[in-house]
Amino acid sequence: MKRLAFKMYLSEGQKEEYQKRHNEIWPELKTLLKEAGVSEYSIFLDEETNTLFAFQKVSGDDGSQNLGQSEIVQRWWKYMSDIMQTNDDNSPVSVELPEVFYME
Template sequence: MQRLAFKMKLNKGQKEIYKKRHNEIWPELKALLKDNGVSEYSIFFDEETNTLFAFQKVSGNNSSQDLASNQIVKKWWDFMADVMEVNPDNSPVSIPLQELFYME
């Protein structure tokens, strides 16, 4: 099992809409993530910097970041593009983070 973390950036004033959209995550997107080994996925928010911190537990060697060619994922990116920093293809600007400590 891998533990993966990455950060993204939310546009100012978009916390509530971001939270609402994730609380109503599409069933087909949730199923896709689970089918691809994502067993846990949490996103935290830093109010001072508008930084999103994401954490995943993933079986296998992939993560949600490896589903870029999937049409459901592309549709989600388009849906979320107005509330966060995105790349030209509407994928979130995502910076992987290195794990320095883990306590079991």
């Protein structure tokens, strides 16, 4: 099992809307993530900086950030683009974080 972490950036004042949209995550997106090997996915918010910290456990080499060619993911990115920083293709601006410590 591989662990992945990355950060993204939420727009000011969008915490509640971000939570609402993720609480109502589309079933087909959840299925796609699980089929891609994502078994755990958590997102945390640093409210001082509006930085989102995401953590995933995946059973392959790729996580959710590698599913951008999927029509479902592209629709999700567009849906989320009004409340977070995005690239020109609506993908979230994200920075992969290297693991520097792990304790079992």
